[in-house]
Amino acid sequence: MRKIRVGIIGSGGIAAGHLRAYQAMDNVEIAAAADIVPGKARQFLDEAGLHDATAFEDHRKLLELELDGVSICTPNVSHYGTTIDALQAGKKVLLEKPMSVTLEEAVHMVQVSKDTGLMLSVGFQPRYDPNTKLIRDVVQGGKLGKVYYVEVGGGRRRGMPGGTFIRKELAGAGAMADIGCYSLDFALHALGYPKPLTVSAMTSNYFGSNPAYHAEASRFDVEDFGSAFIRLEGGIVLQFKISWAMHMDTLGASMFLGTDAGLKVTPYGEGPWSGVWDGQVGSMTLFHDMMGQHTHTPIPRIQHSLNVFEEKVKDFVRAIREDEPAPIPAEEILYNQAIIDGILRSAAINKEVDIDLPSHL
Template sequence: MTTTTIRIGIIGSGGIAGMHAAAYKTIPGVEIAAVADAIPGKAAEFVERHGLSGTLAFDDYRELLQLDLDGVSVCTPNSAHRQPTVDSLEAGKHVLLEKPMSVTLDEGLDMVRASRRSGRMLTIGFQPRYDPNMKLIQDIVRSGKLGKVYYVETGGGRRRGMPGGTFIRKELAGAGAMADIGCYSLDLALNALDYPKPLTVSASTFNHFGRNPVYHPEADRFDVEDFGTALIRFEGDLTLHFKISWAMHLDSLGTTNFLGTDAGLKITPFGQGNWSGVWDGKVGSIQMFHDFMGGQTMTQVPLVEHAIDLFREKVRDFVDAIREGRGAPIPGEQILIQQAIIDGVLRSAEQRAEVSVSVPDFAGGPAED
């Protein structure tokens, strides 16, 4: 591995950008060369606040892209993901894009096509993948121990965990709970299944809590869903039940479950409280249900104990992929499947009917090991 300094730019200087900056600062041989934000003066304030000595600040990200950079973290609001990502790739920079990938499927397609044209990687920021127990789930599902997997139930539910600001405005976020935390649930299930291609979606969404000032201080600005559910059919006679909640009158929407012809897998999320119950971090428990010696039994799968900083790991993996010249750790081609599903969910909910889902042949496929 070369010791050449990796020069990074950060586009967008909100809260998530601070986490990127903090992670890059811990990685040897990385220089945060520049930060850009469309709000005048915000990038300069970010540079000062995070002690980024020597880092340039721009109000226009296109000036940042004129620098000699190896990679860019795109940390803008969801609705502003597409253009800076496409421009960064076409300027010859590798891109780490924060989740969710895009507001629409077409925007996701534009970014992936730009990556393929430029030969630069586009990787999407799903830090839960770096939990060793997520890898354990993937290994179990792909090992064949479950037999043919025919039904999966995933999602999660915060009893009361609604964000505000840009997250709740459709013009900026594109979608609510489905995209914000639902994307983690989808990645848990779909990555274990090697990202099969969806065929149809039948969905319903609601925002009874977000639009009620009793429950949300920005109710008058809240125009995305705080709860959603969908039934998704995939190639290979596989069905997935997807459900997600920012707020509800219930403590949990349950576990993620894989049902196979030989065994079933039950996975409980980590944590307690109003903001827990979703797959944005660690795993709580893994249980396998199967038959043994003619009887029904359950095996408690031992969890891997660790103290890994998952967010730092995704940033480090991006840097290492640049250094080693390897492909995207979590390629945009994979996450297009998610975007197609979320797009289908929103269309189905609006039409109150089942809708077809179409993805290009290059969508899906394995990530780098």
């Protein structure tokens, strides 16, 4: 069986996860890597023992190779341009989250994917947790009745990154782009990704911009907290909240309220960097009535040893080999990006904003 040839664009921390996942598969060859920092891609490959793979400083040179697909692991601000270049060069793409910096970029990325007929999959590995799949089955299986209200969002008591994550010129946004998109995907994927209509939001960065809390406070110009009230198609309201830092242990559990039952879900883990939907699921409880009485039923958590990050990369390779659609289609994540875009626009003007999406996408 012919090996799938892939390239990795960007060689930072997240790229190492892609590399390890590809190396764990016998049917994949990592042919090349690219990074704009001189020598960084070569070091990245050599440290992994990939001495025969080619290193580039210009990702466009990498895209001239015969490759089946590429992982894009660059800073957020370059997701758009690199993805467009890859699709137009005939490459299938696994793009790290967030999808883009602006809604306009995301719309164009989806359009180019459609025009070229090439897969654009976006990296939301928490979907591969069996418990996340179970939650989606419960929500979409009718057990809750009509779902009319959803509350979601994680909060780290103190978990602010640094470097490229905190500079708007490189990241586009802060907590929204880093962990907020995971929370949104958790809720929207469970609901079947209904179209967002309006957003009313606020954001702040009281902690990141304070030297008492962050060593790079002078360069911190993105949000470390945000909250939003989002109206979705189908008469659903989504209450969203996210935090990199706060004086609180948690922003609470997520919940799906339906006309027949409600589902409460807690995030997994403990400690100042936990409490967000970028990993496993904690407890799950169904609240319902039985024989005219209030009751609740704990849903047993599925125990597993899956590395969900590796599963994401494996699924991308499988879709390439079997010529299948994107495992996590950009058409869905477009709605995720539209909400983040709406949150930032609403927070900037302190008013509710409409979300306008092209009707043909």
